[in-house]
Amino acid sequence: MAPSASSSSQLQINETQTLIPGIPNDIASQILSMIPYSHHSRIKPTCKSWHIFLSSTKTLFLLRHNLRHSNxxxxxxxxxxxxxxxxxxxxxxxxxxxxxxxxxxxxxxxxxxxxxxxxxxxxxxxxxxxxxxxxxxxxxxxxxxxxxxxxxxxxxxxxxxxxxxxxxxxxxxxxxxxxxxxxxxxxxxxxxxxxxxxxxxxxxxxxxxxxxxxxxxxxxxxxxxxxxxxxxxxxxxxxxxxxxxxxxxxxxxxxxxxxxxxxxxxxxxxxxxxxxxxxxxxxxxxxxxxxxxxxxxxxxxxxxxxxxxxxxxxxxxxxxxxxxxxxxxxxxxxxxxxSVPRKAPYNSSFGFVVLDGELHVMTPVQGGDLMETRRSRQQKRGGTLLVQIYHPKMKTWRSLVTKPPFYYPLDFKTAIxxxxxx
Known part of the structure; x- marks a missing residue:
């Protein structure tokens, strides 16, 4: 679904500040809007025009919604x-x-x-x-x-x-x-x-x-x-x-x-x-x-x-x-x-949420459980988060592993x- 003319015109980008050299700003704005929201704070310092564009949160959210880029x-x-x-x-x-x-x-x-x-x-x-x-x-x-x-x-x-x-x-x-x-x-x-x-x-x-x-x-x-x-x-x-x-x-x-x-x-x-x-x-x-x-x-x-x-x-x-x-x-x-393929460790519990129509079952695991190599002290403290993902339509499981930024393991008995x- 293409964004409406009114929504595109709301983007307050100074034409003297080029978003991407060689590309019109209206096209460049659509390209930048595809960057996941979780990465915006990391790429804002790239240049002044990007900082201005990514800081225009209200119009950026509108553009992402119209282009179906929401995460x-x-x-x-x-x-x-x-x-x-x-x-x-x-x-x-x-x-x-x-x-x-x-x-x-x-x-x-x-x-x-x-x-x-x-x-x-x-x-x-x-x-x-x-x-x-x-x-x-x-x-x-x-x-x-x-x-x-x-x-x-x-x-x-x-x-x-x-x-x-x-x-x-x-x-x-x-x-x-x-x-x-x-x-x-x-x-x-x-x-x-x-x-x-x-x-x-x-x-x-x-x-x-x-x-x-x-x-x-x-x-x-x-x-x-x-x-x-x-x-x-x-x-x-x-x-x-x-x-x-x-x-x-x-x-x-x-x-x-x-x-x-x-x-x-x-x-x-x-x-x-x-x-x-x-x-x-x-x-x-x-x-x-x-x-x-x-x-x-x-x-x-x-x-x-x-x-x-x-x-x-x-x-x-x-x-x-x-x-x-x-x-x-x-x-x-x-x-x-x-049934969840990998059981939760003893005296632990699962986190359970829906994202994009898939069931996400999350549990903290010790580093040794995943056959990992040496890690920093912070990683040892926070441990590793195993996410097991179930697709209700396909009835299939897949998994991913991430390092939470916490100094302690997540307790899904109390976490909200x-x-x-x-």
Whole structure:
């Protein structure tokens, strides 16, 4: 799809500054726009005209979108984003780029169980659980209602209107067609503790244009630790909230244990209103498993051919241990899809995301496991990241290996990940 005349004319390039000698600037701009976003900071110093062109982020993103040059990238929050840098990872080019830390609040620390979603060139970080030195007792975690947005056009963070109810470990979906974000359920659970903390059933809708949260019909019962996804297209969409936990019980009256749900609830969505929740029965038998695994969704545009799903129905996959299951909405059950070729090391876990319609299963491995030679101290600290990639249409696996820029191995039990197209 060629860019429109209006979008090309928006590129503010001084004709006296040649982008590529011997080539008209309009053609040169299309060539430069094909450079992956993850490499822009490295090539900006090449010359003044390139620096000006690549710094015109808004028009550059528009040109990349019109030319279908956008890259599907992964954003990883390895630890508390108040003190640890999030990173942008480009798996196609094995490139990493740090992002600025979130605005620091000196009174809070240990943020975890937050949710991150993207919409256009913006990244949102919502809620979570943390410790606040102004609360009592100070060793008790509490949920937060804070919302932050990272704007890739201006390359900076901004604080938005907070949610009505503080929450962590909740279901969340972005609705780009309507410029809205919906959150449901959650609680105060912190990764440093076992089965403890509060649960809520409230549901809210965020209007990006108005920077405003509005409460909508709550879940039928308390539900935290749940996953959410959208189904449908156009003006008819459904918000699915799957799994999670509600009430807890104790063993011998001492040890708290969560009671996990095996069902889902669904709400019909409209741009300016919502329907009632309806319940979907149990998705698996008692003998199969006790809790929901990691959930990812292949959107309709990525699976229009070959996955046999139409009418805007997404394809939902779950990673349970080292096995991948596909959800069949007709029978309300999980069907085994495949097994991960290389198992995760003992006491480790997989990261699970979708990029360009493929399932990416990630795990840190020791250098010796991959028969590698000597490495620097930094590489020994950070280790190696193995990414195993499954193509749902072809039903084939491939893999790649990369060196994360961290001084510590990634822990996918606590790391938060989000995808974005730039």
């Amino acid at each position: 599907h990238l992964l954003i990883i929050f390895p630890q508390d984003p108040f003190i640890s840098l999030p990173y942008l990872f480009d798996p196609q080019n094995l490139a990493w780029r740090p992002l600025p830390p979130m605005p620091c609040n000196p009174h809070v620390y240990g943020l975890c169980n937050f949710t991150s979603v993207s919409m256009g060139p913006n990244l949102y970080v919502l809620g979570g659980s943390l410790f606040d030195t102004r609360s009592y007792p100070i060793d008790r975690p509490s949920p937060t209602s804070s919302v932050f947005r990272f704007n890739f056009v201006d390359f900076l963070w901004e604080k938005l209107c907070p949610m009505i109810s503080p929450r962590g470990s909740f279901a969340c979906v972005a609705v780009p067609d309507w410029d809205q974000i919906i959150v449901a359920g959650g609680g105060s659970r912190h990764t440093w503790f076992g089965a403890a903390g509060s649960r809520i059933s409230s549901v809210e809708r965020y209007d990006v244009g108005k920077d405003e949260w509005v409460a909508i019909d709550g879940l039928p019962r308390y539900r935290a630790g749940c996953a959410g996804f959208l189904s449908g297209n156009g003006e008819e969409k459904e918000f699915w909230v799957v799994g999670g936990y509600g009430e807890s019980r104790t063993i011998s009256g001492i040890f708290p244990v969560d009671e996990y749900y095996k069902d889902a609830v669904v709400m019909d969505l409209e741009k300016n209103g919502c329907g009632k929740w309806r319940e979907v029965g149990d998705m698996w038998g008692v003998a199969w498993r006790g809790r929901l695994g990691k959930i990812v969704v292949v959107e309709e545009e990525a699976e229009a051919e070959g996955l046999g799903v139409n009418q805007g129905r997404p394809v939902v996959f779950m990673l349970d241990g080292d096995e991948i299951f596909r959800y069949d909405m007709a029978s309300n059950s999980w069907q085994k899809e495949s 990940m989000c995808t974005i197209q730039l």
